[in-house]
Amino acid sequence: MPAPVVAQLNARPVPGWREIASNIAEAARELAARGWTPATAGNFSARADASSAVITVSGRDKGRLTADDFLLVDLQGRVIDGNGKPSAETPLHVQLYRRDASIGAVLHTHSPYQTIAGRALACEGGIRFEGYELLKAFAGVGTHETQVTLPVFANTQDMQELAQRVEARLESDEPLFGYLIDGHGIYAWGTGVGDAMRHLEAFEFLIGCELELRRLAR
Numbered sequence: 367m368p369a370p371v372v373a374q375l376n377a378r379p380v381p382g383w384r385e386i387a388s389n390i391a392e393a394a395r396e397l398a399a400r401g402w403t404p405a406t407a408g409n410f411s412a413r414a415d416a417s418s419a420v421i422t423v424s425g426r427d428k429g430r431l432t433a434d435d436f437l438l439v440d441l442q443g444r445v446i447d448g449n450g451k452p453s454a455e456t457p458l459h460v461q462l463y464r465r466d467a468s469i470g471a472v473l474h475t476h477s478p479y480q481t482i483a484g485r486a487l488a489c490e491g492g493i494r495f496e497g498y499e500l501l502k503a504f505a506g507v508g509t510h511e512t513q514v515t516l517p518v519f520a521n522t523q524d525m526q527e528l529a530q531r532v533e534a535r536l537e538s539d540e541p542l543f544g545y546l547i548d549g550h551g552i553y554a555w556g557t558g559v560g561d562a563m564r565h566l567e568a569f570e571f572l573i574g575c576e577l578e579l580r581r582l583a584r
């Protein structure tokens with residue numbers, strides 16, 4: 367296993383990054399308690415400043431996370447401070463922070479609905495939610511009379527290649543709050559941990575509704 371790439375020596379740790387890590391660890395424990403991070407799956411991050419983020423160390427039990435289970439990385443995913451190896455999916459987190467200065471937290475979970483929806487709907491390229499009152503949970507949405515898209519990407523173990531496909535999709539003008547990976551799980555983000563949690567919970571609910579509607583329609 368190659369050692370993690372260490373950030374340039376002039377990258378100094380952001381004071382207080384462990385408090386930021388504690389905050390997101392609490393959110394992660396809550397999501398683990400719902401069964402959305404089975405078998406150490408999932409990873410979580412929060413922005414520390416304009417050029418760094420805290421992210422989970424690979425392979426830790428998400429139900430027991432503390433600040434010690436996080437690393438400070440730069441926005442290329444290189445370790446600035448902390449012990450351990452960053453999550454393999456770090457490129458998918460840092461690309462969002464690089465791209466959009468308003469993004470403050472990124473949550474990645476593997477609930478059954480999230481995993482099944484990716485499998486069932488990958489051929490459609492995504493899910494378009496419309497007419498749901500809960501769409502108002504998404505930042506800036508004030509009515510059910512709107513559409514929010516959740517794209518589905520094919521899974522791969524090549525995170526750089528997946529990050530490139532995500533990047534291409536993010537180029538569109540349509541605001542996105544997350545995406546699914548086929549047979550894998552969901553990424554959801556927001557301006558902070560609370561915002562990202564609300565978006566993730568809304569997606570979980572809406573995905574469940576769509577799966578049930580399709581079952582009824584058969």
Ligand SMILES: [Zn+2]
Nearest residue numbers: 408455550551
């Ligand atoms: Zn994953």
